[in-house]
Amino acid sequence: MSIYSDSLAAAFGLLATADSDLMEILYLSINVSLLSLVLSCAIGLPIGAILAIRQFHGRDTLVGIFNALMGLPPVVVGLLVYLHLSRSGPFGWLGLLYTPQAMVIAQMILITPIIIALSCQVLEDMHEGYKDFFDSLVVPKRTALVAYIIDARYSLMTVILAGFGRAVSEVGAVIIVGGNIDHLTRVMTTAIALETSKGELELALALGFVLLSISLAVNFLAQWLKASAKRRAYV
Amino acid sequence: MSDKTTPALNCLLPITVDNLSLAMNDRVLIDRITCQIKGNGITVIMGPNGAGKSLFLRCLHGLVEPDSGQVYFAGEPPSPAIRQRQSMVFQAPTILRRTVLANLLFVARQRGMSNSQTSIDCLAQLRLDHLAQHPARLLSGGEKQRLALARALIIKPAVLFLDEPTSNLDPTSVDTIERNLQLVRQQGTKIILVTHDLGQAKRLAGDVLFLNHGKLSEHSPATSFFKNPESKAAKDYLAGKLVF
Numbered sequence: 001m002s003i004y005s006d007s008l009a010a011a012f013g014l015l016a017t018a019d020s021d022l023m024e025i026l027y028l029s030i031n032v033s034l035l036s037l038v039l040s041c042a043i044g045l046p047i048g049a050i051l052a053i054r055q056f057h058g059r060d061t062l063v064g065i066f067n068a069l070m071g072l073p074p075v076v077v078g079l080l081v082y083l084h085l086s087r088s089g090p091f092g093w094l095g096l097l098y099t100p101q102a103m104v105i106a107q108m109i110l111i112t113p114i115i116i117a118l119s120c121q122v123l124e125d126m127h128e129g130y131k132d133f134f135d136s137l138v139v140p141k142r143t144a145l146v147a148y149i150i151d152a153r154y155s156l157m158t159v160i161l162a163g164f165g166r167a168v169s170e171v172g173a174v175i176i177v178g179g180n181i182d183h184l185t186r187v188m189t190t191a192i193a194l195e196t197s198k199g200e201l202e203l204a205l206a207l208g209f210v211l212l213s214i215s216l217a218v219n220f221l222a223q224w225l226k227a228s229a230k231r232r233a234y235v
Numbered sequence: 236m237s238d239k240t241t242p243a244l245n246c247l248l249p250i251t252v253d254n255l256s257l258a259m260n261d262r263v264l265i266d267r268i269t270c271q272i273k274g275n276g277i278t279v280i281m282g283p284n285g286a287g288k289s290l291f292l293r294c295l296h297g298l299v300e301p302d303s304g305q306v307y308f309a310g311e312p313p314s315p316a317i318r319q320r321q322s323m324v325f326q327a328p329t330i331l332r333r334t335v336l337a338n339l340l341f342v343a344r345q346r347g348m349s350n351s352q353t354s355i356d357c358l359a360q361l362r363l364d365h366l367a368q369h370p371a372r373l374l375s376g377g378e379k380q381r382l383a384l385a386r387a388l389i390i391k392p393a394v395l396f397l398d399e400p401t402s403n404l405d406p407t408s409v410d411t412i413e414r415n416l417q418l419v420r421q422q423g424t425k426i427i428l429v430t431h432d433l434g435q436a437k438r439l440a441g442d443v444l445f446l447n448h449g450k451l452s453e454h455s456p457a458t459s460f461f462k463n464p465e466s467k468a469a470k471d472y473l474a475g476k477l478v479f
Contacts (some may be wrong), residue, residue: 103454130331132329133329135298136296138345139345147331150333232370
C-alpha cells in the first residue's frame with residue numbers, strides 16, 4: 001500500500017512546489033476543458049431549450065439520438081476527428097491536428113450531447129410544470145424560456161458541471177487528436193497514460209490524485225449548489 | 236346569493252357557449268353544451284367527479300381547443316387579446332421558483348405593470364405581505380393558493396376562472412379567498428368557479444351550471460337551483476346521493 005501513500009506525498013509535493021511541468025499540464029487541461037465546455041454550452045443549451053419547448057416532427061427521435069450520444073466512446077470520437085483533421089482529411093488544410101484546438105473540438109463533440117440531453121430534460125420538466133399557467137397568462141415563448149432558465153438555474157448549473165467533469169477526465173479522444181506532445185498538447189489524463197506506460201507508476205498516480213481532486217471538487221460544488229437551492233426551495 | 240352591487244360594465248360579457256363538444260380516446264367528455272353566462276354574479280359550475288367541469292372551464296378560458304362548437308366573449312371568438320383580459324386559478328397552483336413578490340411581479344410585468352407597490356398592496360389584500368421576500372415554494376397549501384389568487388387579481392381581469400381553488404384548504408384561507416372573490420365581483424370582474432363544496436356554492440353562487448356526463452343538465456339561478464333543482468342528477472347530487 002506504500003505506493004498510494006508515496007504517490008499522495010508526491011502529489012502534494014508537486015502541488016506544494018508548484019512544479020512547472022505539472023502547472024503547465026494543469027493549466028492546459030483546465031483551459032481546454034473550460035473552452036470546450038463554453039462552446040458546448042453555447043451550442044447545446046439553445047438546442048436543449050428548443051427540444052424542450054417545441055413540438056415538431058422528428059423531435060422525439062432527435063432527443064433519443066442525443067440521449068444515446070451521451071455515451072459516445074471517446075476513442076471513436078478521437079478517431080473521427082483525427083480522420084477529418086489529418087492532412088488527407090476534409091479539414092486537413094486547417095492544420096489543427098496535434099494542437100489544443102483539435103482537443104477542444106474532440107471534447108466539444110463529447111460534451112455537447114450531454115449538455116443538450118440533460119438541459120432538454122431539465123427544461124422539459126419546467127415546461128410541463130409551467131405550461132398551463134403560462135398559456136393562461138399568454139406568456140410569449142421567449143419570455144417563458146427565460147423564466148425556465150432562471151427558475152432552473154441550479155439544475156442547469158449541475159448539467160454544466162457534469163459536462164466539465166466529462167471533459168476534464170477524458171483521455172481517449174484527446175490523446176488521438178492531441179498526440180500528447182510535451183509542452184504543447186499534454187494534459188493531465190494523457191500525462192497519466194504516458195507515465196503509466198513508462199512504468200512511472202508513482203508519478204502517474206500522483207497526477208491521478210490531482211485529477212481526482214479536481215473531479216471531486218467539481219462534483220462537490222454541483223452537490224452543494226443543488227443542496228443550497230433545495231434549502232431555499234428553488235429546486 | 237343576491238346581487239346588490241351595481242355591476243360594472245364588463246366588456247367580455249355575455250359569454251356564449253355554442254354547442255361545445257370534446258372527445259378524447261373515443262370518450263365524449265363535453266357533450267354539445269350550449270348556454271349563455273351573463274350578469275355580474277358568480278357563476279358556479281357543479282357536478283360529480285368526471286362530469287367535465289374542469290375541462291369545460293379550460294375550454295371557456297381557451298386552454299383546451301374543443302372538437303366542435305365555439306365560445307364567444309361579447310360576440311367575439313377567443314383571441315390572445317381576449318385571454319389577456321382573463322385570469323385562471325388552478326386547483327394545484329403553479330408556483331414559480333422565486334420569492335412571493337417575484338411571483339407577483341412576473342405576472343404584473345406580462346401586462347406592462349412595473350409598479351411593485353401595486354404588487355405589495357395585492358399581497359396585503361390576500362394577507363401575504365409579510366411573506367413577500369419568502370421563497371414561494373415554501374408556502375403552505377393555503378398560502379400558495381392565496382398567492383395564485385393574488386397573481387390572478389393583480390391584472391384586474393374582466394373574467395376570472397377558478398378551478399376548485401379552496402379544496403383541501405383551512406377555513407381561514409377559504410374565508411380570505413371567498414371575501415376577495417366577493418370584492419372583485421363587486422368591482423365588476425365576472426367570476427366562474429368550479430367547486431364541489433355545496434356550502435361555498437350556496438355562499439357565492441349567482442347562478443349554477445350543473446354538469447353530468449359532459450352534458451349541461453341544468454343552468455339556473457342559484458336560489459332556484461338549491462331550492463328546487465330541475466334535473467334528477469342535480470336533485471340526487473344535492474341530496475348527497477351517488478350520481479352515476
